[in-house]
Amino acid sequence: MSTIRWTEDHTHQSARWHSENGHPLPERTVAADDRVKAADAYRLACEGTALLWRGDFHNARQLLRAIGRRIDRKAPGAGSSPSESFHLHRRHSRHRARVLGKLLVLLDDDYTLALRRAPDVRRACLEAYGPPKGPTAVSLRELLGVIGAHQWRSKGIDVPALGTRIHPHYGVFAPVRGEYVDLVARAPLPSATRRSPATSTAFDLGTGTGVLAAVLAGRGISRVVATDVSSRALICARENDLVACNPPWLPARPTGPIEQGVYDPDGTMLRGFLSGLAGHLHPGGEGWLVLSDLAEHLGLRTRRQLLDAVHAAGLHVVGRMDTKPRHPRSQDTTDPLHAARSAETTSLWRLATRRASRAASSAGRGVTGAGQTACLGEVSEICRPWA
Structure with missing residues (x-):
């Protein structure tokens, strides 16, 4: 256990970190209170x-926002390429998280603040x-x-496709x-x-909240089996009576647990799924x-690379469905990644083994990014994750 130590009122104190x-x-x-100035805290x-x-x-919340504004004044502009802009953005995000994470609060032994x-x-x-x-020190940003x-x-x-809410x-x-x-x-x-x-079965990797398996179950799939590296996700899926999959979208290093749903270092999970x-x-x-x-729009992966991975895995594309993003960031022109986000398309690619149906091997061209995965139909060894 890591222990944080500080001096307050000439007394040495400590707490779990x-x-x-x-x-x-x-x-x-150091101990700080309402007298500290934002410039000094920064x-x-x-x-x-x-x-x-x-x-x-x-x-404390106001001070956190003031520190954040000071950090953002030094945010990098656009790079010479989309990939450089992305890496500059990620570096700034990591710096921002480190600095903002230095404002701490102390939780008592019953979590009272x-x-x-x-x-x-x-x-x-x-x-x-x-x-x-026991008494525990955490960052205010984390506590929020x-x-x-x-x-x-x-x-x-609210999830309209389910007609209910996910928690x-x-x-x-x-x-x-x-x-x-x-x-x-x-x-x-x-x-x-x-x-x-x-007797149908669906097998999902990276279940998250379980929203996709709920949709599949609602469509008549009689059995849905899911795995996730996060014990929290598995508990969440059980409490929602769901199982589903949510592999990350971008080949980059996450800065915290929640970003593991977005960033997949070197595309490891995606390649494991395909192979x-x-x-x-x-x-x-x-x-x-x-x-x-x-x-793809950020220059982090090409369509050819993923197509090659699909082919090398003995797969072909049965069909594809596309949709455009509806999230607010795709419309935010101040976002340094706006050009890439505004061009983004989300696709559902239906993959099958080449030996099962070679006739459809010419359907669809090009895959990039990362998102949700699910296996449907008859599945062998469904209880053993392979990625």
Whole structure:
């Protein structure tokens, strides 16, 4: 266990250190309150000093925003290419997360936040962190994320394709982009599933909240099996009575647990899915791969590279459905990645083994990005993830 130490009122104090993003223990920690100026707080945070907040809760939030504005004043402009713009953006995002993560708060041994005008965060922290293990220091930015996740979990997110709401847990990527869900709701089911829906099986990798499997179950798939590296995601899917898959979209390194739903270093999970798919499909079965082509527009992956991976895996494309993104960032002209986001298309690619149906091998051309994956139809070894 890592322990954070500081001096307050001439007394040495300590607490357990916790960071969901894996940020290292601060080299130095000082107590701070409403008297600290934003410029001084920003300078200390950039130098690596953490500030343990002892003042008013709402003032702490204002200070966090003030530090964020100072960071963003030095945000890089557009690079000479889309890929350079992306890497500059990611580097700035990591720097921003490190600096903002230096403003800390102390949770008591029952998760009480003993600050003036502080909300009751005990239930939210219990859901996110599990049973308390003594006084714990966390970043205010992380705590605000915990509070927001609790609100999402309580209220849920409406999913029109399901006619109900999904209740995502903290650290589980939420289905806020509904276009890929609509694709799974509309795509034609594979022949094996249509012939015998009562015995049909779907196998999903990276279930997340389980939204895609709920859609598949609603379409008559009798059994859906899913895996996920996140224990939180599996618990979330069970509580939603769902199973589904949500592999990452972009080949880059995530900065925290929630970004693992978006960034896949070197495209490892995507390649693993493709390379293992043919060996897990019986004749008539399909693998559905829902991909954003954002990585292509950013110069991080080419269509040819993924087509080659599909071919090398003994697969071919049965068909494809496209949709344009509806999320606000695709319309934000101030976003340094706006050109790529505005050109983005999300596609559902239906993949089958070449030996099963060579006649459709010429259907569809080009795949990039990363998104949702699902295997449908008869599946062998469905309980063993291969990626």
